[in-house]
Every structure is written in structure tokens, then in C-alpha cells.
Amino acid sequence: xxxxxxxxxxxxxxxxxxxxxxxxxxTLAKYLHGASIQHINSTAxxxxxxxxxxxxxxxxxxxxMDAQWxxxxxxxEFFAVTKSFHNNLHGGADEIxxxxxxxxxxxxxxxxxxxxxxVDFEAIHDxxxxxxxxxxxxxxxxxxxxxxDLSEADLRxxxxxxxxxDRYDAAIFHLPDYAKExxxxxxxxxxxxxxxxxxxxxxxxxxxxxxxxxxxxxPKLPIVLQVxxxxxxxxxxxxxRAFKLVVHSHPCQLILAGGGAxxxxxxxxxxxxVREAAGTDSRIHILALxxxxxxxxxxLQRGATVVVQKSLREGFGLVVTEAMWKAKPVIGGAVGGIxxxxxxxxxxxxxxxxxxxxxxxxxxxxxxxxxxxxxxxAKQYVTENFLPPIYLKxxxxxxxxxxxxxxxxxxxxx
Amino acid sequence: MPAxxxxxxxxxxxxxxxxxxxxxxxxxxxxxxxxxxxxxxxLHFNIFxxxxxxxxxxxxxxxxxxVTLGDEPLAEQLAAVDPFEFxxxxxxxxxxxxxxxxxxxxxxxxxAVGARQRFYFQEGQSFxxxxxQVVSSADQxxxxxxxxxxxxxxxxxxxAPLRLGTKDNDFSSWLSSELGLDKxxxxxxxxxxxxxxxxxxxxxxxxxx
Numbered sequence: 001x002x003x004x005x006x007x008x009x010x011x012x013x014x015x016x017x018x019x020x021x022x023x024x025x026x027t028l029a030k031y032l033h034g035a036s037i038q039h040i041n042s043t044a045x046x047x048x049x050x051x052x053x054x055x056x057x058x059x060x061x062x063x064x065m066d067a068q069w070x071x072x073x074x075x076x077e078f079f080a081v082t083k084s085f086h087n088n089l090h091g092g093a094d095e096i097x098x099x100x101x102x103x104x105x106x107x108x109x110x111x112x113x114x115x116x117x118x119v120d121f122e123a124i125h126d127x128x129x130x131x132x133x134x135x136x137x138x139x140x141x142x143x144x145x146x147x148x149d150l151s152e153a154d155l156r157x158x159x160x161x162x163x164x165x166d167r168y169d170a171a172i173f174h175l176p177d178y179a180k181e182x183x184x185x186x187x188x189x190x191x192x193x194x195x196x197x198x199x200x201x202x203x204x205x206x207x208x209x210x211x212x213x214x215x216x217x218x219p220k221l222p223i224v225l226q227v228x229x230x231x232x233x234x235x236x237x238x239x240x241r242a243f244k245l246v247v248h249s250h251p252c253q254l255i256l257a258g259g260g261a262x263x264x265x266x267x268x269x270x271x272x273x274v275r276e277a278a279g280t281d282s283r284i285h286i287l288a289l290x291x292x293x294x295x296x297x298x299x300l301q302r303g304a305t306v307v308v309q310k311s312l313r314e315g316f317g318l319v320v321t322e323a324m325w326k327a328k329p330v331i332g333g334a335v336g337g338i339x340x341x342x343x344x345x346x347x348x349x350x351x352x353x354x355x356x357x358x359x360x361x362x363x364x365x366x367x368x369x370x371x372x373x374x375x376x377x378a379k380q381y382v383t384e385n386f387l388p389p390i391y392l393k394x395x396x397x398x399x400x401x402x403x404x405x406x407x408x409x410x411x412x413x414x
Numbered sequence: 415m416p417a418x419x420x421x422x423x424x425x426x427x428x429x430x431x432x433x434x435x436x437x438x439x440x441x442x443x444x445x446x447x448x449x450x451x452x453x454x455x456x457l458h459f460n461i462f463x464x465x466x467x468x469x470x471x472x473x474x475x476x477x478x479x480x481v482t483l484g485d486e487p488l489a490e491q492l493a494a495v496d497p498f499e500f501x502x503x504x505x506x507x508x509x510x511x512x513x514x515x516x517x518x519x520x521x522x523x524x525x526a527v528g529a530r531q532r533f534y535f536q537e538g539q540s541f542x543x544x545x546x547q548v549v550s551s552a553d554q555x556x557x558x559x560x561x562x563x564x565x566x567x568x569x570x571x572x573x574a575p576l577r578l579g580t581k582d583n584d585f586s587s588w589l590s591s592e593l594g595l596d597k598x599x600x601x602x603x604x605x606x607x608x609x610x611x612x613x614x615x616x617x618x619x620x621x622x623x
Binding site for chain 2: 020021023024027028031151152173175176177179181185186187188189313334335336339344350393394397398400401406408409410411412413414
């Protein structure tokens with residue numbers, strides 16, 4: 001099923017990353033002009049992968065590439081299988097039966113017709129369509145883009161998938177921490193946030209103020225914010241404990257804002273624990289927001305004084321990127337992608353404990369200049385590393401790498 | 415007629431090497447085994463990723479030992495390693511290995527971190543390409559070096575000494591050999607990208623000419 005996408009121009013991002021950077025990307029992309037690339041994943045709607053492809057593909061077209069996006073199809077049984085695979089690749093222990101492997105292979109077989117003949121590059125996203133590589137012909141380079149953390153993958157599932165992965169020419173992971181030992185080059189390309197979406201677009205102070213008013217948040221009192229779903233791995237109760245260590249000496253308020261928990265029994269339990277931990281303290285605001293409350297989250301992040309992401313385990317943590325983009329210093333748990341984003345002492349602080357979190361909140365609340373400097377650094381770091389043009393540039397390089405020799409350390413383009 | 419100077423630029427794709435360390439001892443062991451490209455990447459590329467911190471820039475090894483291992487004395491020693499001192503990666507590798515070895519002494523075991531806190535060795539695959547800027551005189555050079563992208567300055571100023579195997583950079587080398595501007599070449603040679611934001615170095619070079 002081919003996906004239609006609106007046009008985008010890379011030049012529209014010049015105001016964020018500068019005209020020089022755009023020129024560099026266009027120069028580099030000249031060496032791919034006219035190349036065809038087919039992206040295949042398993043969903044057109046929802047989730048980070050669809051969001052990334054939503055801007056990557058139009059930008060590739062803007063660079064003169066023939067970029068297409070197709071979505072594989074499968075029955076509910078197949079997606080139940082891939083859900084179990086997904087769980088186990090994340091360290092879970094779902095039962096995997098021989099019938100499940102068979103269902104995976106049958107669906108792979110049925111989707112082979114999706115492959116466009118004669119394309120220069122096949123970009124296959126995540127494990128669901130990984131088996132399509134069995135149909136690769138002589139022409140074209142194959143790239144596997146893995147968006148998930150494989151570091152604790154169940155050996156049975158990984159043992160089943162790995163022979164497919166080894167047939168690709170290269171792989172891309174968000175972080176080196178997510179990679180496995182493979183026989184093919186493993187490129188590292190972190191994800192990006194789009195500054196032109198509702199989540200991240202500039203906002204008038206009046207709109208920020210009206211969102212704060214809506215939730216009865218005092219705009220004059222410093223705001224400590226954590227945005228995350230209500231999940232124990234995000235340690236919202238730990239954030240409340242840190243807040244309570246701080247608030248008696250530094251008057252402030254805490255906002256814990258996250259997605260609604262109505263369809264998630266575990267989330268409901270955690271939300272109840274969070275409410276119990278907050279007690280009757282009117283300075284703690286617990287906001288269970290709908291999944292599409294992008295502008296409200298944007299306003300809360302822009303209205304915050306200090307942002308916290310005290311995760312005990314984290315993927316890349318794009319919510320940290322979003323806060324940094326809004327020039328906020330972030331205090332984050334020293335895990336996953338948070339470690340890659342927060343330059344300790346320069347764009348925020350990495351912490352390990354409730355007490356450490358409290359100490360850093362206090363330090364930042366008491367130092368407006370430090371906050372501003374760190375916020376500036378944070379925004380610049382995101383500008384140069386985690387915006388769509390940079391993401392696109394790395395994709396261009398990953399494709400050039402396969403075209404010119406993935407194992408060369410220097411490639412001279414003339 | 416002097417040979418013209420052709421500005422090149424570079425872009426780098428990062429990849430995982432398969433090596434990771436969880437302690438100072440395993441960092442040392444990996445340093446002996448990883449590619450030269452990986453050591454080069456971790457010594458030099460922070461100048462790009464963190465260029466706006468200028469004087470606070472330290473190499474990736476020192477940063478990990480400081481922030482994650484929490485071993486400040488070792489981090490201080492690793493941070494003092496000047497990447498510009500070496501024109502061969504082999505020499506940098508030897509220095510880092512011996513520095514950690516001297517610090518740890520004969521101890522077999524030191525503090526280790528969990529799987530999610532390891533140091534992951536990466537390396538860069540570089541793509542070089544012409545920017546389209548070509549100059550034949552000092553005036554033209556001054557004008558174009560101001561406009562050159564940071565990646566181009568990085569290529570000619572930071573990468574060049576290793577590429578050439580001397581302690582020189584492309585700019586000084588060309589100004590001296592083609593235009594006979596030895597004094598200007600020496601002033602530029604004395605610049606350090608660790609003292610000036612890499613993104614402002616082009617302007618600084620133009621001023622020194």
C-alpha cells in the first residue's frame with residue numbers, strides 16, 4: 001500500500017539550522033540525484049516511525065531522489081506475533097511457538113509483491129518486514145533501519161531474525177547501545193524532532209499563559225515539569241519525592257503531565273500511586289492529557305522553569321529533545337538516550353537518585369543565569385544534532401556509504 | 415602562478431564498532447584493539463558536537479570516565495591529552511593505553527558500571543567533497559575562508575595534520591608554499607580549535623592573514 005505525502009522543502013528548515021547547513025546537505029545529496037529508494041514499514045499511522053518517515057520521505061524527494069513509502073499488510077495473527085517478538089526483543093519473555101515463526105514467514109512471503117523492481121535502495125524499518133530481504137535480487141542496496149533497543153533481546157527471537165539482518169548491506173540504529181554484534185556495518189543515526197509540528201512550534205506567550213490558566217497553574221511560581229506517560233520506569237513518584245525535598249527551601253510547583261491511562265491497567269495503577277504520593281499538596285499538578293494534546297504539552301514545556309526526565313530506563317527520550325529545543329535545562333536519569341542528549345553540566349544534569357534530582361532542581365531554581373546558559377546550550381545542541389535536516393543528512397550518508405563502499409573509512413566524492 | 419587552493423568539506427557518518435567498555439581496565443583493553451578511526455573519532459569529533467562549549471571540550475574518553483565512571487583523577491589525566499600533539503593515531507593509542515595503565519597500576523579490577531552505562535566505541539566514515547570555492551590569492555583566500563562551512567575548516571585544519579602526517583594544516587601549508595606568506599602561515603598554525611569555537615575559526619583565520 002503506497003503512502004501519499006504532502007510536499008516539503010528542505011529550505012524551510014534554513015531558519016532553524018542555517019543556510020550553510022542546507023547548502024551542505026544539497027551538495028552531498030547531488031551524488032544521489034535521481035536515485036530511487038523504497039521505504040517499507042508496518043504502519044502508516046501512529047508511532048515514531050511513521051512520524052519520522054512523514055518528513056524524511058518528502059525531504060528526500062526535495063533532494064531529487066525518487067523516494068516511496070509502502071506499508072506491509074498482515075492479519076491480526078501476524079501483528080500479535082510481531083508484538084510478542086517486539087516484547088521479547090526488549091527483554092520480555094512471551095511464549096514463542098513454532099506456529100508463530102510460521103505465521104511470520106507466511107506473511108513475509110505474501111508481502112514480497114510489495115517490493116518495487118529495480119530500485120537503488122530498499123530501506124526496511126523494524127523487525128516486521130525484515131524477512132523481505134529473502135527476495136533481494138542482484139541490483140540495489142538493502143538497509144535495515146532498527147528503531148528499537150536490541151541490547152537485551154531474547155536469544156530465540158533474535159536468533160530467528162538475525163540471519164535475515166545479516167543479508168542486508170548495512171543497518172542503522174538510534175544509539176550504539178541498541179546495536180548487536182553483526183557482520184554488517186551498524187550506522188548510528190539518532191532520531192529527530194520536527195520544529196514545525198504542533199509539539200515544537202514557536203508559541204505566543206498568551207497561548208502558554210492560557211494553558212497554564214486552564215490547569216490552574218500559577219504563572220508566577222517556578223515550574224518543575226516532567227512529561228511522560230504514567231509508568232514506573234519514568235519514576236513519577238521519585239520526582240514527587242525530589243520535589244518535596246526542594247519545595248520547603250525553594251518555593252515552586254510540580255507538573256506531572258502524561259498520556260491518559262484509560263486503556264492501560266498498569267498505567268491506571270501507577271497514576272493512582274502518583275496521586276497518593278502527591279496527597280493533598282496543591283502545588284503538585286497531575287495532568288492526564290489525551291494523546292493528541294501536543295500544543296498543551298508544548299505550552300507546558302515552554303512555561304516550565306526546569307524540566308525533569310527522571311527515567312529509570314529510557315529509549316532515546318525524544319521528550320528530552322523537545323524540552324531542550326525549547327531552551328530548557330533538563331535534569332535526566334543517566335540512562336539510554338538521555339545520556340547522549342544531556343551534556344552533564346553544560347545542557348543539564350544527569351542524575352541517579354531522588355536526592356541527586358532534588359539537588360540539581362535546587363541548583364537550577366536558584367541560578368537563573370545558569371539556567372539560561374544551559375538552556376541556550378541545550379537548544380544549540382538540538383539544532384545541530386536532532387532536527388530533520390541533520391537526520392536527513394545522515395540518511396544521505398548512509399545511502400552514499402552503501403553506494404561507494406560501506407567498509408571504506410574515507411570516501412572522496414568528486 | 416601559484417597552484418589554486420580548493421576548499422573541501424567533509425561529512426561524517428558514525429557507526430558502532432562492536433567494542434564497549436564497562437571499566438577503566440576494559441577501556442584500556444579496548445583501546446588496544448579498536449580501529450584507529452575509532453580513537454580518532456573519540457578524540458576529535460567532540461569539537462563538532464560540542465563546539466559551543468569551546469574551552470570546556472574534553473575528549474569522549476575523559477567525559478565518560480568523569481561523568482559515568484566517576485573517576486575524576488583519571489578523567490583529569492585523559493582530558494589533558496591534547497589531540498593535536500599526535501600526527502599518528504598509533505601514538506595517541508599508545509599514550510592513552512599507557513596513561514590508563516600507569517593510573518591503574520597492576521590492579522586487575524576497578525569499578526565497573528552496568529550494561530546501560532558502558533562506553534560504546536564508535537568510528538566515523540568520512541565523505542569529502544568540494545565546496546566549489548577555489549582561490550589563487552591571499553585576498554581571495556581571506557574572503558572565502560570566512561564563508562567556508564565549519565566542516566570545511568575541520569577538514570583543512572583538524573583532519574589535515576593526520577592526513578599529511580605532519581603538524582601542519584592545509585591553509586598554512588598552501589599560504590607558505592604557494593604564496594610565500596610564511597609569517598601568516600605560522601600565525602594560523604598557532605591557532606587551536608580548542609580555544610576558539612570551530613564555527614568561528616574561519617573568521618579568525620581571515621583576521622590573521
